[in-house]
Amino acid sequence: EPEVTQTPSHQVTQMGQEVILRCVPISNHLYFYWYRQILGQKVEFLVSFYNNEISEKSEIFDDQFSVERPDGSNFTLKIRSTKLEDSAMYFCASSADRLNTGELFFGEGSRLTVL
């Protein structure tokens, strides 16, 4: 069964360092997303991406964040200068449908720990 894969599963970094989280969405999907979940908190939307550009972004997704689809398969989230409060689980998701019916397929997440 097709699945969304994410790497790394866990990354530990020092405050101020750049981090790139990688995702391979399901191959025929068109919409790509990043969400994050701080321990014990809600799953929060960061950004959506369609047709090689950002569709929507949240207030969390400030200038320190960027997304890219460098080739036909990978979808990356870059955090330019990490802060302690960026420590969270980051989930990539993809969907095939044009209506946001909620049929998102999530990866298993990348746990980011900022020291």
Add this chain to the structure above:
Amino acid sequence: QKEVEQDPGPLSVPEGAIVSLNCTYSNSAFQYFMWYRQYSRKGPELLMYTYSSGNKEDGRFTAQVDKSSKYISLFIRDSQPSDSATYLCAMSDGQAGTALIFGKGTTLSVSS
């Protein structure tokens, strides 16, 4: 304001019990209502979604949406230990590529 409220529990029930999970919301623009299941340290997995008001059944799971009250429910019949997980409600306005707004999740434990 896009806000979704969900009682985090935890909720503990014996095997075979009927479980009721609920969310309330404030944004009347929401059209699609979803229930996700999340196991510890895993990504959310879609259980079912409902468009607008009404009921939807899938096996032991029934989702209900009451848009007039801004209230959604998930019922689990004949609960099993394998149902032990965190259940997240989520909603969207249906526009392609827009955010799903999640509740905080209710942690359910089903004991055998």
